[in-house]
Amino acid sequence: MSPGESPRTEESDITDITLREYARARSVPLDAATGQTLAASGVLESAVPDPYRAGHWLLRAGSRVGAVRIAVPGTRQSVVLRIVPKTPVRRLFFLLGFSLDPARAWRHGREGTVDTGSHEDVVPALAHAVERQIDAALRQGVLQGYRRAEESALVVRGRIRETEQIRRHFGRTPPVEIAYDAYSADIPENRILRAAAEALLRLPGVPAEVRHRLAHQRFRLVDAEPLVRGHALPVWQPSRLNARYQPALRLAEALLAGSTPEHRPGELRLGGFLFDMNALFEDFVTGALREAVREHGLTARLQDPHHLDAARRIRIRPDLVVYAADGHTPIAVVDAKYKTEKADGYPSADLYQMLAYCTVLGLDEGHLVYAAGGANGHLHEIRGSAGPDGRSVRLHQHALDLDRGPDELLAAFRELATHLAEAATPPTRVTTGLRYPAVVTTRT
Structure with missing residues (x-):
């Protein structure tokens, strides 16, 4: 068995494969369904049957690095695919920190813009970095702000939505259709941070201690509504009030932008995170x-x-x-x-x-x-x-x-x-x- 591979077990039905960014194609023992799933996922540079070894597939990674779990349609099997960067992880996250906030990184001119701890793999380092940034953002408490709310109520609060009132309750009061500005933790900033923590909790390869801390951060953000999958991220505006949130928000948005969709056409289920090194x-x-x-x-x-x-x-x-x-x-x-x-x-x-x-x-x-x-x-x-x-x-x-x-x-x-x-x-x-x-x- 080649290095970086682990056999599929009956308990988990998971095949674990590790490739290196832009390395030569590796011949990996796979059944036809799993090989075809990898080829259809679009994650790899190429995935083709090995012409010289029956039951093997030649897999080659491209510019994307990270980890992803891919379910094989019609079976209980799945593949955890890890792509290791050729650049050291600490240097990779220096590039990431610089791209997220060039002005700040240029002023500092050193590593540490993104704290990866002692982790040497992409996913553990990313999970650690995001959790530490969220923790720093929430250290002074969960940020609250005003958001527009619309609801049916027994008392008037804010402004009556006259059109909805007539359409839904013509001739009857209460309830009253109202709109008002609510002061709460359910604001775009907290929703993005919660979504980032939840995305990391679904990733394969997150260390147990980091997973525990991420669960704690998600609990702290429980008053923020979860994001709807497939919808665009909510928009936030940099300000003096959310200054302590901004490093965490930029990193969280990078995570969510690089997260692979949970569902693909043709019943191909795929979830994880990939950096595009290009x-x-x-x-x-x-x-x-x-x-x-x-x-x-x-x-x-x-x-x-x-x-x-x-x-x-x-x-x-x-x-x-x-x-x-x-x-x-x-x-x-x-x-x-x-x-x-x-x-x-x-x-x-x-x-x-x-x-x-x-x-x-x-x-x-x-x-x-x-x-x-x-x-x-x-x-x-x-x-x-x-x-x-x-x-x-x-x-x-x-x-x-x-x-x-x-x-x-x-x-x-x-x-x-x-x-x-x-x-x-x-x-x-x-x-x-x-x-x-x-x-x-x-x-x-």
Whole structure:
């Protein structure tokens, strides 16, 4: 039996499978129904029968990490699938904390924005982090606020709902249809925190002591109505009153946004939590660079839309475009992707994309920053191209090593932002080593 697998037991009818993010496909002994369920779930990069081993399936994880429980339709069997990130868990949660609140994380510049305790697996670390944040939010008591309430009552309170009164009770009083503002704990903030605690209690792999604390937090939030599955999260507005709730709310929303649906079409039941490392890395890079360029008086726009053609039919949306102090002159464009350098180098398609960005934005240099690869990077001078200063467009490829400490990672963004800021003042542009006036695309 391969490492990371556990046999299905008669008592539980559960198959436990552990894969690693973007690792080579693993051959796992599975029956046809279970293999087909995994293939249909959409969780894995690929799930196909092993052509060389009967009764085995080749499973390969993609960019999503976490844990999920999948029920096999028509049977009592289920699969608990765990996908381990290639990035250390503490570093992963540093990226998560940064993406949730870039301004705060940039000011602190260190680990600890999301407390994962001593846990080294994604689900236990996430459960610990959410529970600690909820506990900190409720330390001064459960927040209360006003919410709109509508009900039938024997006494008048607030405003009479005249239309409903006539439709439901024409010619009879009481009861009276009324609407009023109720002061209670049943507010969006508490409903979101309760939903996060309940979602974690349903996850496989949550340690017993963390599960006990989560149950306690859910009890503290019992006056908040549970969320309806499938409905959008309630909207809350940051304010002075809910400031102590905000870190917990951002983390809870990330949890709920990454939670897999409990039900899928075709009776496929699936529940759990998955991080998309593509999105997480993109949010980290763009958030960090946006904060870094602000220190130089520059502005940055996320998902800034442009058009590739004159007829404005082909849209391009770089993840982040940096502008000069005037807010109109592009200085840099950032497009974050999660991929690693292969033996034959980075994908050429990344260079084609970067050249298109340089052409549309009128820039003479582009920078692609990857999460892993050659330490010195690569420089490509594009034949037959000409930037604003008349010389060939040059594209740089750099590696951002996620194994480095948080302070080192943020220092790399500060260095890059400094070079980008120099591009805003061409007469004093420094040309020692690599120049950074144009486009940054981040890829792992």
